[in-house]
Amino acid sequence: MSRAVAWDGFHNTRDLGGLPVKTGGTTRRGAYYRAADLRFVTDAGWAQARDAGVRTVIDLRNPDEIRPTAGSPTALAGSARFTAAAAPVTPPGIDRVEVALDDIDDIELWRRINRERLNGTRSTTGSSSNGRPAAAPP
Numbered sequence: 001m002s003r004a005v006a007w008d009g010f011h012n013t014r015d016l017g018g019l020p021v022k023t024g025g026t027t028r029r030g031a032y033y034r035a036a037d038l039r040f041v042t043d044a045g046w047a048q049a050r051d052a053g054v055r056t057v058i059d060l061r062n063p064d065e066i067r068p069t070a071g072s073p074t075a076l077a078g079s080a081r082f083t084a085a086a087a088p089v090t091p092p093g094i095d096r097v098e099v100a101l102d103d104i105d106d107i108e109l110w111r112r113i114n115r116e117r118l119n120g121t122r123s124t125t126g127s128s129s130n131g132r133p134a135a136a137p138p
Helices: 043-051 107-115
Strands: 056-059 095-098
Touching: none
Parallel strands: 056 095
Antiparallel strands: none
């Protein structure tokens, strides 16, 4: 069964149902979705997400990735190339929460990630700028 989701304006979106959990079970289908940049979601797409049960968007980016400035650490590291004109907006009936997943302070790590096109977080690349494994997030 495909986990791909085709809501209007959602890109790289998947249902995370069926993934294994530590207790031996799996995540329930239709409970968790992941998506790329939500700036392109149309009103029809938001309606499709809401009809599927989406009630909360959890943004795992750093604050300066969400609202970048020229001098922000993310920009200095070579990320945040596609800046938004305004703060993210979710429609009425869908809450939005920001939970930064990674620490942007290690600019050299992020420069390496961008230079080598690793495009992942420390938890997915498993390293830090000094070459040692990075600690997993709590």
